[in-house]
Amino acid sequence: MIAVVDYGLGNLRSVSKALEVNNVKVKVTDNPSDISDAKAIVLPGVGAFFKGMENLRNLNLLEIIIKNVEKGKPFLGICLGLQLLFTRSFEHKVSKGMDIFKGEVVKFLKAPKIPHIGWNRLNLKKNSKVFEGIPSNSYFYFVHSYYVKPKEDVVLATTFCGEEFPSAVAKDNIFGVQFHPEKSGKWGLKFLSNFVKLVNAG
Amino acid sequence: MLAKRIIPCLDVAGGRVVKGINFLSLKDAGDPVEQAYIYFCEGADEIVFLDITASTERRKTILEVAKNTAERIFIPFTVGGGIKTLEDIRLLLKYGADKISINTSAVENPSLVKEAAEEFGSQCIVVAIDAKRENDSWQVYVYGGRKPAGLDAIEWAKKVADLGAGEILLTSIDKDGTKDGYDLELTKRISLSVDIPIIASGGAGTPHHFYEVFKKTKASAALAASIFHYGEYSIKEIKRYLKERNIEVRLD
Numbered sequence: 112m113i114a115v116v117d118y119g120l121g122n123l124r125s126v127s128k129a130l131e132v133n134n135v136k137v138k139v140t141d142n143p144s145d146i147s148d149a150k151a152i153v154l155p156g157v158g159a160f161f162k163g164m165e166n167l168r169n170l171n172l173l174e175i176i177i178k179n180v181e182k183g184k185p186f187l188g189i190c191l192g193l194q195l196l197f198t199r200s201f202e203h204k205v206s207k208g209m210d211i212f213k214g215e216v217v218k219f220l221k222a223p224k225i226p227h228i229g230w231n232r233l234n235l236k237k238n239s240k241v242f243e244g245i246p247s248n249s250y251f252y253f254v255h256s257y258y259v260k261p262k263e264d265v266v267l268a269t270t271f272c273g274e275e276f277p278s279a280v281a282k283d284n285i286f287g288v289q290f291h292p293e294k295s296g297k298w299g300l301k302f303l304s305n306f307v308k309l310v311n312a313g
Numbered sequence: 314m315l316a317k318r319i320i321p322c323l324d325v326a327g328g329r330v331v332k333g334i335n336f337l338s339l340k341d342a343g344d345p346v347e348q349a350y351i352y353f354c355e356g357a358d359e360i361v362f363l364d365i366t367a368s369t370e371r372r373k374t375i376l377e378v379a380k381n382t383a384e385r386i387f388i389p390f391t392v393g394g395g396i397k398t399l400e401d402i403r404l405l406l407k408y409g410a411d412k413i414s415i416n417t418s419a420v421e422n423p424s425l426v427k428e429a430a431e432e433f434g435s436q437c438i439v440v441a442i443d444a445k446r447e448n449d450s451w452q453v454y455v456y457g458g459r460k461p462a463g464l465d466a467i468e469w470a471k472k473v474a475d476l477g478a479g480e481i482l483l484t485s486i487d488k489d490g491t492k493d494g495y496d497l498e499l500t501k502r503i504s505l506s507v508d509i510p511i512i513a514s515g516g517a518g519t520p521h522h523f524y525e526v527f528k529k530t531k532a533s534a535a536l537a538a539s540i541f542h543y544g545e546y547s548i549k550e551i552k553r554y555l556k557e558r559n560i561e562v563r564l565d
Binding site for chain 2: 254296
């Protein structure tokens with residue numbers, strides 16, 4: 112079972128359906144014991160950073176997620192779910208994140224329009240199983256005003272929006288993407304199916 | 314570089330698709346989720362559902378549409394029409410809408426835009442502006458284009474951007490349903506006045522109209538209904554036309 116974490120922020124229906132296409136059991140949940148039982152954790156989310164952290168804490172999900180990720184359970188953070196992995200964010204006010212990845216979440220300064228909404232290309236920087244069969248320069252769907260600035264070498268792909276920013280990061284079992292694979296048509300579905308394959312391969 | 318977005322719009326009443334010609338006469342033309350699925354397969358970048366007869370008992374049908382769309386269609390979609398409160402927004406997002414669009418209620422209660430942006434993030438709050446030319450300016454209209462709001466469209470666009478709107482869906486009432494092209498001047502003026510993305514709407518009748526609005530204004534997206542709806546041009550045809558003329562679009 113893949114646990115899709117429901118912490119009251121954003122669209123879980125499309126994420127879970129897009130994963131289910133791959134014949135895998137998906138549970139949308141805010142129950143900490145499901146996080147422990149799951150084969151993998153998907154943390155989606157759209158919304159404000161501090162709210163995301165607050166909700167995870169109030170639902171007693173924060174520690175259990177961190178514990179499981181550190182134990183090596185496959186994890187995919189989408190959009191806000193990616194940003195929450197980082198040390199801290201400057202959205203609205205400075206807020207502490209999970210600090211699983213060292214780095215910060217900052218606002219676009221050179222973007223022609225903010226939020227960065229729409230279809231943009233990925234430049235693949237490193238080979239990774241999650242991008243298998245997906246050509247570099249494919250379009251994915253983005254909706255965000257902030258992006259991650261890692262202090263470690265974790266960038267899998269970048270995207271250009273006034274400046275080049277990391278659109279996919281990974282370290283061992285941990286994956287994070289700024290785009291929404293569940294909203295990115297064909298290539299997004301391919302990406303999620305690659306993630307499921309990786310989970311099944313253990 | 315962001316691709317320019319092509320967005321088909323489905324006007325929905327009582328769970329069925331309709332399209333208003335100049336906002337008045339309506340023709341029935343199908344099931345919204347089926348229609349949306351066809352657009353998804355054709356390469357639409359997003360879909361907009363406008364619940365034009367949103368009333369309390371109809372709210373349920375649009376939530377069903379949102380739910381079924383989110384489960385079948387893996388591109389973003391927006392729902393607008395009759396949204397008045399934070400709770401309305403919360404429900405639609407919960408049922409799977411990616412964005413919601415507010416029009417009359419933003420005019421009547423501008424703090425809704427601010428509160429919604431703070432609660433759910435600017436990225437899912439679209440403010441729809443229906444504008445009509447009056448002498449040298451454009452006036453904002455509400456209640457489906459029936460009632461003047463007493464606001465200048467450019468000033469109102471700046472205001473909603475300040476309040477935290479993530480995008481503006483800009484419809485020219487003069488052009489809507491005419492099929493003789495987008496209101497280029499209006500779209501140009503508004504898109505130069507704010508930093509948030511503008512979705513141009515009203516008047517698309519040929520592929521060239523899409524080309525014009527992207528070439529001559531800073532619109533990020535172009536929305537249309539009847540041109541796709543009655544099969545005059547497919548989304549792919551329009552995208553190919555744009556690509557051949559060096560407009561950045563997503564073509565797999």
